Amino acid sequence: MNSLHLEVSDPGSILLLLQDLADLPCTLVQQKLNKYFQNVTGAKVAFLAPILFETEEMVIHVVGEKILDRELRFPVSWQVINHALHRAVKQRKSMAQNITELDQELLQHLRSVVDVAPNLFLSIPIQHPIKDHIALVVCLVDYENKEDAEHNCTKFVQECFRYCLGLLLSTLRCQEEARLKIQCQNLLAVSRKLFMRLGDLSDLLREIMAEARKLTNAERCSLFLLDLEQQDLVAKVFDGVVTGKTVKEMRISLNQGIAGHVATSGKLLNIRNAYSHPLFYRGIDDVTGFKTRNILCFPIRDEERIIGVAQLCNKMDGLYFDVFDEEVATAFSIYCGISIMHSIVYKKIQDAQARNKLSNELMMYHMQQVEDEAVQALLNCRDDHNIKDFDQFHFSPRNIPYRHMPCYVLKMFRDLGFIDHWKIKRTTLARFILYVKKGYRDAPYHNWVHAFSVAHFAYLMIKNLELIGDLYMSHLQALVFLVSCLCHDIDHRGTNNSFQTKCGTVLASLYSSEGSVMERHHLAQSMCILNTEGCNIFESLTSEEYSEALDLLRNNILATDLASHFRNVDKQQAIICRGYAKDNLDQRKQLHAMFMTCCDLSDQTKTWKVSKKTAEQIYDEFFSQGDLEKSMGTAPIEMMDRERASIPDLQVQFITNLVLPLFTNLATLFPLTEQLVNVIKDNREVWKVVKSLFQKYSQKGTTGMDILLDPRLDEEIDKTFNSLAGNSEGSPEQETSEQKASCDCRPSEMNSTEVMPESN
Incomplete structure (x- = not known):
């Protein structure tokens, strides 16, 4: 028509x-x-x-x-x-x-x-x-x-x-x-998925971003949670952002950008052309190469307030986000807010349950308290505690009788002047030492004897290198340095951080999100002892000094994680090469971390027989973990597998790639410690000789640990060096010290596979 x-x-x-x-x-x-x-x-x-x-x-x-x-x-x-x-x-x-x-x-x-x-x-x-x-x-x-x-x-x-x-x-x-029916069904399905992720906030946030993209057909989604204390929006889980470096978190000020505007105004913002909008920051696009066309940004609320912001980028089946997308986002934000807050509360409940379980576990393990009679017995010990060369670097603290080790800890505090300078009550110090000793388990290596040895090396450094007098440490830093070494492995279970994380232990549930699982536990146990009645050796400090002491204790104990050492080794090397500036606080922190690692690996600087005995304990602990992993159906890494590990090779690699560079740096700064570098080099040579002997024993069917424990091995080593040197001066007893092939050579925490094979 x-x-x-x-x-x-x-x-x-x-x-x-x-x-x-x-x-x-x-x-x-x-x-x-x-x-x-x-x-x-x-x-x-x-x-x-x-x-x-x-x-x-x-x-x-x-x-x-x-x-x-x-x-x-x-x-x-x-x-x-x-x-x-x-x-x-x-x-x-x-x-x-x-x-x-x-x-x-x-x-x-x-x-x-x-x-x-x-x-x-x-x-x-x-x-x-x-x-x-x-x-x-x-x-x-x-x-x-x-x-x-x-x-x-x-x-x-x-x-x-x-x-x-x-x-x-x-x-x-x-x-x-x-x-609307389909929308409600979709949102109910999404809510079901979200509530299945409450146990892990990171997983939940990833699921929220995935579902937000799916519901609105967006290309990307960013999700920021509100940090009220810092007045920031924080993103710790990212959706497709690719940069040249790993980003642990991204922070946006509440008064900046599109997300900040939505967080403060509480109103959804639908932007058709991102580059023409005055609030859009294109810097992230420039870094990532991503091109943002349009944005739908909406607030996430719980029942009372805004807790975060979600930002959707680039509508994929249209030119821009429409009103329907706004409706979906508004409805979805309610589920997001509820699920996020429930996840946070659930995590707090999990942490509380884990701490309660851990407390019960520790209570059962350390059932008895330190009695006053034990404190008085320590203070009234009649031994003169005057073993020759106790204050010399060549002295092995493992030669101290086990029952007298607490007495010698008192001696170290007294010799360094800490008791008088800080007005520490002798009964408080004695009770603290006994509680620390009780806090260590009977692990093959990470036990009270190891703690005593590490603390003794700190004592040697403070005394012989004059760390206080030469302004490498303040009196407070020196006190906390000694205490940190004494406490740095409290309640070690004989398994490393990787094991804790893979097995999802109570400790992992508490600390894995922060890293350095065991070290954070050692720190927590140290704090528990300090807070125990009659144990606070820092009680005479002013509030400012006390706060500083706790910060130092935290930094020092966390520094014993070798993963931390590998992250900072380049900075430490640069400080040594360029010259240490004593008034530079960052350099001082790095140097103190290096000192902690030196103390933790100090078994490497002792004679061959001492270092060999230490190696036996270390690999006993390693192989026990490997056996446990096998029983759980997991294949251990080579260095923890008693059937595959080549102990001499591991020791040579460990000394060459970690121990020797570490103590060479120390000797560069303090020439007095050059003797330690020589001993370490001698021990490495012995391990190279041991390698050929291991091969001979292996051909006869003897396994690695049995070879190390065989008394004939020492005899053959002596014969080999005597024949090479032509006299007793070639004896490895005079030329070596070694190991701690892991001191905290916790394999999975070492960032370089060159230090220990397959260490990660």
Whole structure:
């Protein structure tokens, strides 16, 4: 039918149309109406833009006869609509306008269904028959006879909708209800997934980002949690951000950027063109190479307040995020907030349960308290405690009788002047020492004897290298240095950090998120002893000194994790090479960390027989862990597998790559310790000789640990060196010290596979 000869009122045609529309879904109803209007008006394309009064949205499902894969939704208040369809709504009259005023995404659909680029379109508003608002806008694109037919087209469309509007609105309402049902089902499915991740906040945040992307079909999602104390937004889990270095966390100030604006205002922000928005920071795009086109940023709330912000980037199936995406995001944010807060509370409950379990475990292990009689017995010991060369670097503290070791700890505190300088009560110090001794388990290597040896080396350094007098340490730093060495392995279980993490132990559940699982536990146990009644040797310190002492204790004990040493070894090397600046606080911290590692590895500086005995204890502990891992169905790394480990090779690698560079740096700074470097080199030579002897014993079917314990090995070593040197001066007893092939050579914590094979 040609629009020039159109009869405005044609009840017959409208009745046939109504009959054709019966029992059809909303999209097919609109498709048939569009086709009908195109036929009777000669328009190249017709489309309907119903207005959802409740949400103040304009929605387009069909353009011409093309049903859109994703409906277009616009708030009626959007500026882009004010230039086109909304003008007709606002003025409630038909308006002919330039096609370029339409939304860009809508224009793309129009151009996909017509052969020639359209120029004009006619907007015809349809009044709701009952309510005082416009129900929809009918658009006729490039209609015929622009000047004569506008009036007739408007009348015809309005006349048609006197009969069809109710049917269209009913089908539209059904479609919206179906959409809301699907949305609710999707959100319920998402909430089910989220609540399955409550046990791990990082997993939960990853799941939230994945589901947010899926619900809105976004390319990327960033999620920031609010840190009220620092007034920052913090992201610790990232979605597809690739940079040249590993980023542990990203912080954004609350008063900066899009996320900061949303967090402070509490209002969702939908940005169509990110680069033109004044709040957008393009620096991250420049670093990552990612191109941000559009952003949907919304707040995440719990029941009381904003706890974070989610930021979606780049709509993948459209030009920008629409009102439907805003609705989904707003609803989704409620589930996010509830699940995040529940995860945080759940983590606190888990930590409390883990601490309670750990407390019960420790209570059972250390059932008895230190009695006053034991304290008095320590203080009243009648031994003169005057073993020769106790204050010399070549002295082995393992030669001290076990029962007298607490007495010699008292001697170290007294000789260094700590008792008088800090006015430490002798009963408090004695009780502290006995509690520390009780805190160590009977592990093959990481036990009280090891702690005593490490503390003795700290004593030697403070005394012989004059660390206080030469301003390498303050009096307080020296006191905490000795205490740190004494406490640095309290309650060690004979297994390393990797084992704790892989097995998901109580300690791992408490500390794995922070790293250095065992070291943090040693620190916590040290604090428990200090807080035990009658044990606080820091009680005479001022509040400032006390706070500093606890910080030093933390830094020192955490520094005994070899993973920490490997992270800082380059900095320490640079300090030694360029010259140590005693007034530089960062350099002093690095140097003290190096001192802790030296003390922890000090068994390497003793004679061959001492170092060999230490190696026996270390590999006994290593192989025990390896046996435990095998019983759990896990293959241990080579150095912990008694059937595969080559002890001499491991020792040579360990000395060459870790111990020797460490003590060479110490000797560069303190030439007095050059003697230690020589002993370490001698011990390495013995291990090289031992390697050939191991091969000979292995051919006879003897395994590594049995070879090390065989008394004939020492005899053959002596013979070998005597034949090489021609006299007793070649004896390894005079030339060596070694090992602690791991002192805290906790294999999985070593960052270099060159130090111990497969150490990670």
